[in-house]
Amino acid sequence: MVSKADKVFENHFPSLVEEFEQLKDFQRKVINHVIEEGSSVAVMQTGGGKSLIYWVSAKALGGTTLVISPLIALIDEQAEKLRNLNFEVLVTHSGISSKELREDLTKFCNGNYDPDFIFVSPERLATDGYFEYCIKQRKEDIRLVTVDEIHCVSQWGFNFRPFYKRIPNFLNKVFKDDWPRVLGLTATINPKELRDICQDFRISSSSILKDEILLRFDVNLNVETFAKEDEKEQRLWKLLKENKGKKTLIYLYRKYNKRGTVDLASKARSKGFKSTHFHGDMSSEERQDVIQSIQNDEFNVIFATNAFGMGIDIPDIDLVVHFMIPESVEQYYQEIGRAGRDGKGADAYLFYSNKNVSVRRTHFIDKSFPDEEELVRLWKKITNNNSSIKTLQYFHDQEIQDTLQFFLNANLISIESKAFTHVDIFEKIESDNIQEIVDSTRSGMITAVLNNRDDDIEILMNEIYGAISKGDVSFSKRPGKCLIIKPSKAQLDENDIENISKDIEEKKQYKHDLLDFLVYLLNNFEGTRELHQDIGRYLGVDKHKLNKIHETVRGEWVRSKSEVIIANLLYEHKIEYKYEEKLPYAKGKWIEPDFTFEINGQKYCLEHLGLLGDSEYDDHWTWKKSIYKQFNDINLLTTKESAGV
Template sequence: MLEALALLQKYWKHDKFRSLQNEIIASVLSGQDTFALMPTGGGKSVCFQIPALMNDGICLVVSPLVALMKDQVANLQQRNIKAIALTGGIRSEEMIDLLDNCQFGNYKFLYLSPERLQSDWILERIKSLPINLITIDEAHCVSQWGHDFRPAYLKISLLKKHFPKTPFLALTATATPRVKTDIITELGLHNPQIFEKSFARENIAYMVFELEDKIFRIEQILKKNPEPSIIYVRNRKSCLDISSQLQSLGFKATYYHGGLSSKEKDKNMQSWMNEDVQIIVATNAFGMGIDKANVKTVIHIQLPENIENYYQEAGRAGRNGERAFAILLTSPSDIIQAKNQFINILPDKKFLNLMYLKLNNYFQVAYGEGINEQFTFNLHHFCLRYEFPTLKTYNALQFLDRQGIITLSQEFSEKITLQFLIPSKEVIRYVSLNVNDEEIILAILRTYPGIYEMQTAFNLQLIAKKSNHKEAEILAVLKKLKEKEIIEYHSKNNDATILFNEVREDERTISRVSKHLENQNLLKKEQLQAVYHYINERAICKNKLILNYFGEKIITDCGICSFCITKKIKKKDVTLLSKEIITLLKIEDLNSRDIQNKTKNNPEDVIFVLQELLENDFILVKPNNKYTLKS
């Protein structure tokens, strides 16, 4: 394993492997099928990247996440390691070029989605590649009981027939015992070596606080812990609102959500990574590939959809091993809101049928047609036209995406189309007089031979690569050509694109996947119940609750979570504080902040005693979130 360590030092600048990485790499190098459960921050990517670099050939990486694929390819390329990703929206000609590069260009990594393996010609091309390892990332997607089931993952096992001697490595960060069994069975892993890292994060204090004034509590937490922090919210509007409120309180804060352009995302993320700002307020679009070691606090101000997502997001705290906090702030109305957010907006078969029918009509796709057609898409406009509820429609589209029926790209993008307006001989004359523009113009003409006849969709990244110029340089040339009326050039920003992966068959299409829809809806309800249990259970250590969910049974309490802290309050102190609160409430109704200020006690103690008084029917919470004595 000296060679493996040398590669780790050379490319990743680390002197030693993290827990289990060494063992997983050794298993893969021995040619053994391997299953690895490594919670977030465990360093899964190194487990397949190191052995792939040590062997001749190329590593095939199957992943459902476009953003993660792009991130990993960019990271490998920065280390001068040749890697390619076959993501959505790539034309067939480009795909052929990329696969040619894999075959003849000494590439080490090929990333693709499981849906790509359903294309026969792509599978045939892959079969001819010198594959040295097949890595299945986010392997829980193969299980109907995983939190992001994708039927296309079930086809991955077919690769076993074509590569019987190539080891499979299945990786996941979150899997219950039932999902783990499914992964091994459905992928056809042969006598796999199994490595499971504990979900325990001993340095993270899991805190749950029920209160009415969340901003006030966030202000207290961030002043007490001025290190880098993440605040997770449910939607884009909350990102802006919470970020603005924190700035008005004197904090340096920025925000991150899926509706930002790539440039804005990078700018905001870097200002947080470089610690120009303390706080980033984000939706769950933020986090993939983020590995900032000194995050002190991760705060959720709304209930998460499931424990799996919560664990991953909370686990971005404390990766340097120092004490960190994962804090979930709840209020009595959150459970109702969560039900509205996650359960009431689940599409049933009837709605899915109708939405799919209207989606095809919206783009004028005829029955029996539509495969590989791509369209720009505005969800708001679509929902307005057909009077569909937005969230239910979005969930229906996401379900169709996971089933591989469509590909929904939510990457903020700039669509460029252009056409040459002057004859080819005049273009050649222009090139001879403007030699600095020659490489770019010739790359365009070679790539798009029909560009004289019609407006042609233009791939900026591809031309940048082929002409060996920066994207900004190409845009400058296009601007100049437009000003000289040599080309007609249009640029339009899109919120999303939809690619149809199958021909339109209406109810037949939906009937084929409706069983999966029923299972997924049932699973989502069970998962939300587990979240309710996590926040409402006041007699068990929070760390225990999380570990139990993932099948780990422990006896000892963590000693640092919100439950364990309240246990440390002396009975005498509880009795005194209870009497003090009752005395105050005899005079007037108060909210928890008022009680905290008047009693000069810390927030945790006040919340604990208020909960005790509520449970024992001494007090009530009024609709205005003030506590009052029960008459």
């Protein structure tokens, strides 16, 4: 029987069907779960087709889907693909003029525009009051909220983005208790962080869906240790020379200075490599130019920080090199997942020394958290040691971005509203109420309005946003967005500092533990297969599935090359089969044939006998044959290992 997911896919994505694309089993499973059960988290392999899951789920549920995505490059890439499929897409990010964005949101707000998808970053979601107002006016039409890279929600993870943590607050404000369905998507997350996410998004443990195969056995893992950095660098140049011509990504954790991205990219060019660099200090336009030039093969060696990560899809990267140890297993595995997305396999090398581990611990983990002195200084910077309401231009100061979360978590600061810094930006005012608001301040600042009037800030801002949506005001210049914050007190006391410091120490220790575990795995490296399996155990992969290390044409993973041949032959002859399907034979007991399929109404089980002659294997096969005799409606077929297989 054709599933709901397949019907929607065929009806709404005919061009993909014409290109012989079809849903994979796991994609189908997640889509059907979202349709039938509701909010879900899908954990799947990098390059496993996350996009198609939320595309099809969105069309199955109808209305508009809100997609929360971390990067402009990823948003633009997804928007272009969807528009090419004839879907209406509203994109909101800093690369779009504020006037154009305001006009699109206004049309949506007033019911004159019905996009299939609206893309937004978590930062805009948390700071753009007009966006929130417009979504609230059309909340009945929002049927699905997709949170891509949802692991960024967890305060424990290496990729934590503070305003991902604010997404549930947005959903509460807009939808109150009646949330739309939420679909979270990620590739690499550990069980602790997964629990964190499910709690934040009201998702039950039964709605956590993990792909059977999360591991990238097609990426060959290599680990090398060094006593000195000079030796490590010499090994890098030798490796690049051995792989000259291959598209190569080298991860560093320093942007500038000696052995930073810029320095090594320059050295590589002097050695004849087509190299470039990539890091977070570059503008979004500069980074996009680099990505495009790599896609166009203008460069094939990229020296990058971990800014080169989520949302960057270059399928033909052949080699990933970590020149310094990552922070955690999750970071390492996500970053090696950049390679081999074209299905042709890839190699990954991790170079590290004891000094690298020490530097990672002291300079990157410890220094990413403020100490007590910095907390006091940053509190003054944010509040001016005054408990009155203030405007906070969050994106203008990296220190504030890194620290505000701790004050919010401690309930020492509350975000009262998302506003404009000034109200003297309005012109052609056709609303008496708005004119009164503007006339209530000489400075034009929103805080002056609030101090001079008794209005509730949320009511006041909704009045302003409502006037904008009705066309009762226009803008003389681009509005400056801000958060209106309210400190709970003027100054921090010893108890406040102690509580925040305790929170910081707990998070810091957790990150140290993550690093220690990665070092343990690397120090005990026995080979690529064993390291993949160790990582799988850590990520919660079912131990029964850790030996599925060979990929078939259909895109599933099986245990042996012989099974690959069988699966590919079945697929080639258009025989719909299942791999290791559970067949119950008694209460709570089942067997798993290698392959099951039907031909002309007859059901067949095919077992590949790979280890005949081994006494334990022979005993198990004798037992299994006795079980098959209990099934009257099954035909048993076998194949055997031979020299030609």
